[in-house]
Amino acid sequence: MNLTTLTSSDFAQIAKLLKKKEALLERVAKVDRTLAAFETAKSAAVAKPAKAVSKGRSGQVKETILAAIKAAGSKGATVPDLAKKLGMKVVNIRAFIFQTGKKLGVKKLTRGIYALKG
DSSP states (O other): OGGGOHHHHHHHHHHHHHHHHHHHHHHHHHHHHHHHHHHTTTTOOOOOOOOOOOOOOOHHHHHHHHHHHHHHHHGGHHHHHHHHHTTHHHHHHHHHHHTTGGTTEEEEOOOTTTEEEO
């Protein structure tokens, strides 16, 4: 695709397709959150999607991230997967792991995969 040969109608069509893609990705993320709730077996009732962690509640952020890493088990979890599951930004999860998580027992299994020690 050569950008210099695209017309304004091509760009409009691309924009429309990107909006559709974003809507579909949001639906997939919602389904993933619902499935993750079933995997953790927190309740037998219909699972609600995870809500984003509110700002300014570092204790809640810590507990939420550690619970998600613990739920991943010995196979661990990647930072992008944790961010999707928790509705947080990847950069915030990564910062937590490097600054606080290692003190609390988060260890690196392989490149980009983290789990709790023990």
